[in-house]
Amino acid sequence: MFTDINIDKEACYPDSSAKKLTDNVGPTDEYLWVHYLNGDKHAFDQLYRRYYSLLLHYGCKFSQDQDLVQDCIQDLFMxxxxxxxxxxxxxSVKAYMFRAFRNNLLNLLxxxxxxxxxxxxxxxxxMLHTAMEEKDSxxxxxxxxxxxxxxLSxxxxxxxxxxxxxxxxxxxxSNVLEINYQSSKNRLCQSLVQLRKLFFQIKK
Known part of the structure; x- marks a missing residue:
């Protein structure tokens, strides 16, 4: 149906491999999207290659059923x-792709x-060391x-x-999670506060 992409047994991990495939080397997402809307099959193929691995890694964080995750990706591009x-x-093309795929996957699950x-x-x-301010602690x-x-939830x-x-x-x-801008900021702040609280509870 789409361009073949070989996936090995460890395809869901780590994220670094996805990053290599999805770094925007060449045309921007927006450029490819405009050309895809105008019927450019090559642009569509590039979007597919750019986002397939990224979405696969993201989807495997919700489910380790790789076949199910791959089916959702195929459905999205269809x-x-x-x-x-x-x-x-x-x-943001990236936010759109994450949101559309996330909705499809969670609905299916x-x-x-x-x-x-x-x-x-x-x-x-x-990620945890980056998120926590007092890294040395x-x-x-x-x-x-x-x-x-x-x-955490x-x-x-x-x-x-x-x-x-x-x-x-x-x-x-906020686009991906379908919440408003301030809610995104609040949720991040609350998540960090909760992470610190849970950490110190465990340390007691």
């Missing part, structure tokens, strides 16, 4: 093919009655920090991921 005449240029969490693996230690307590993180984990791992702005995060 929708884009069919809806190109009805779409406009979003403020809920429809099939599958429970989900938001699990980070390789990039979690670096936590560098020897990574295990306790990981335990504290696991107690899915929403709290997700906003930390988008802000500290993917570097999305609050405007983009």
């Amino acid at each position: 929708e884009l093919m069919l809806k190109s005449k009805k779409l406009s240029v979003p403020l 809920e429809k099939e009655g599958k429970r989900y969490d938001f699990v980070l693996v390789d990039d979690l230690p670096e 936590f560098k020897d307590d990574l295990n306790d920090l990981l335990l504290a993180y696991q107690k 899915v929403k709290q984990k997700e906003v930390l991921y988008f802000f500290y791992v993917k570097g999305l702005s609050h405007k983009e995060i």
Whole structure:
């Protein structure tokens, strides 16, 4: 259906491999999107290559059923093919892709009655150290920090991921999570406060 992309057994991890495939070397997302809307199949193929791995890694944080995640990605790009005449240029292509894929995946997981969490693996230690202001105070307590993180809600984990791992702005995060700008800022702040609170509870 689309350009073949080889996926190995470790395709869901780590995020660094996805970053290599999705760094914007060449045309910007917006440039490709405009040309895709105008029927340029090459631009559509480039968007597919640029976002496939990124969405796969993101989806595998909700579900380790890689086949299900891949099916959702295929469905998303099929929708884009069919809806190109009805779409406009979003403020952020990246935010649009995350939001559309996230909605499709979570709807499918809920429809099939599958429970989900938001699990980070390789990039979690670096993210936590970046998120916590007093880095030196936590560098020897990574295990306790990981335990504290696991107690956060899915929403709290997700906003930390988008802000500290993917570097999305609050405007983009609010777009992806379908909340307003201030809610994105508040959720990030509350997540950090809760993470610190849980950490010190575990340390007692």
